[in-house]
Amino acid sequence: MRLFWHRRDLRVADNRGLAAAARDDGGDTVLAVFVFDDAVLEYAAPPRVRYMLDALSALRERYRERGSDLLTVRGDPSAELPALADEYDADRVYWNEDYSGLARERDRAVEGALTRAMVDVRTVHDAVHHEPGAITTTDGDPYRVYSYFWKKWRDREKRDPVDPPAADALADVTGDDLPSIGDLGFEDPDADVQSAGTEAARERLDAFCDGPIHEYEAARDYPARENTSRLSADLKWGTVGVREVYEATVDAREGRTGDADESVETFRSQLAWREFYAQVLWDEPSVAAENYKSYANPIEWRDAPDDLRAWKEGETGYPIVDAGMRQLREEAFVHNRLRMIVASFLTKDLRIDWREGYAHFREHLADHDTANDTGGWQWAASTGTDAQPYFRIFNPVTQGEKYDPDAEYIREYVPELADVPADRVHEWTELTDGERRETCEAYPHPVVDHGEAREAALAMFERARGEDDDG
Incomplete structure (x- = not known):
């Protein structure tokens, strides 16, 4: 028998590691396993645990449809996997590569334990089209500028999706019930977490490629238009394969020209961003906690707990910022344009780390996702690779006017402003205290003045640059 260890690949279709295990010579069957790793759960949170459990439930059904099951255990995988290999007389364990520093450290420990137990290990690249280290400069160095990475990524041939394993390639086993979220030490989240599993992911992918993808270039930055794919959690957890997603874009591009064709290409560029940041994390694991970009002097981030609390709760008095933060709380998701706006506001207007x-x-x-989120946050903070220059600071008022002109998105997530005209919503920070009280007493006054905050942020970064930074 062979074991396949699921991690961030909670699907049976287009799973390269699972396919490799199923087609290996020898006639043995494959037993799929998932380990609830307490070291990983330590960094987890209710929305992700909820999504993970729902995705595992859907994955288990796919195995049961094939006369098999998903075996789950809890503990240290470097102990649990050798024990499972011994119990089921497995001589080989497969898994798909993960690229964060912690994941690679864990995988080395598991591989060492299995090797000592005389169990062979096979790993496969699956989560990205082009694994870290595959796209480099002519000198063999990793790219630090996305545009150069994208040009090579775009032109590289992409693998086709792989089929799910046949039923007779899977072990005839019956697993125990999945633990509840409470069993894992978490409470159900307050947020309305989107549906999980391959079927739900494919529904989102199909709906996106049936229309919105052809307007993606023009409409993706307008949160009220719902013109994005909503596949971020599916790609993070691997409920759909990257090759299947790419193949769907090929079909969506068929016969398209002009803006529609360019829009499909723009969406593909977002897939490339995922792999760019995965490469950055693989090459520099410290970016998960440390600035990628070096300044001559430390950045003087503010210790401002009241402002931080207001930002977290969507009570800054900047309507577009507060709408984004409340969407996060309500849906465990934020539109990408809003991620940039709220990150800029925290790091530049509030000058918080x-x-x-x-x-x-x-x-x-x-x-x-560690790679995507650290990449995005460090881009906004002007501390990352290929980051936004420190002197480009989003104006949250003009961002709201431009990307939510009718205040539809704002009024959806900030109900206090539901009856306030759009122009008044966008003028909120320019109103007097009396005008704000008269317009909507329930909504807070701005926590900072953007003009003053911008100048303070520029001065903060100038001090950090010192005389040795060439900009």
Whole structure:
């Protein structure tokens, strides 16, 4: 028998590691396992655990349809996997590669334990089209600028999706019931977490490719239009394979020209961003906690607990910022344009360390991904690779006017402003205290003045740059 260890690949279709285990010579069957690793759960949060359990439940059904099951255990995988291999007389364990520093450390420990137990290990690249280290400069160095990475990524041939294993390749076993979220030490989240599993992911993918993808370039930044794929959690947890997603974009592009064709290409560029940040994390694991970009002097982030609390609760008095933060709380998801706006506001207007924002997102996002989230936060904070220059600071008022002109998105998530005209919503920070009280007494006054905050942020970064930074 062979074991396949599921991690961030909770599907049977287009799973390269599972397919490799199923087609291996020898006639043995494959037993699929998942380990609830307490070291990983220590960094988890209710929305992600909810999504994970729902995805595992859907995965188990796919195995049961094939006359098999998903075996689950809890503990240290470096102890549990050798024990399972011994119990089921398995001589080989497969898994798909993960790229964070902690994951690679865990996998080395598991491989060592299995090797000592005389069990062979086979690993496969599955989560990305082009594994870290495959796309480099002519000198063999990892790219630090996305645009150069994208040009090579775009032109590289992509693998086709792989079929799910045949039923007779899977072990005839029956697993125990999945634990509840309470069993794992978490409470059900307050957020309405989106449906999980391959079927739900395919429904989102099909709906996106049937229309919105052809308007993606023009409409993706407008949160009220719902013109994004909503596949971020599916890709994070691997409920759908990256090759299947790419193949869907090929079909969506068939016969398209002009703006529709360019929009499909723009969506593909977002897939490339995932792999760019995965490569950054693989090459520099410290970016999960440390600035990627070096400044001559430390950045003087503010210790401002009241402002941080207001940002977390969506009570900053900047309507577009507060709408984004409340969407996070309600849906365990935030529209990508809003992720940039709220991150800029925290790091530039409030001058609070990006790590505070990253930690809050990790606690509340169902799609939290270390590579993507550290990449995005460090981009906004001007501390990352290929980051936004420190002197480009989003104006939250003009961002709201441009991307939510009718205040539809704002009024959906900030109900206090539901009856306030759009122009008044966007003027909120320019109103006097009396005008704000007269317009909507329930909504807070701005916590900062953007103009003053911008100047303070520029001065903060100038001090950090010192005389040695060439910009």
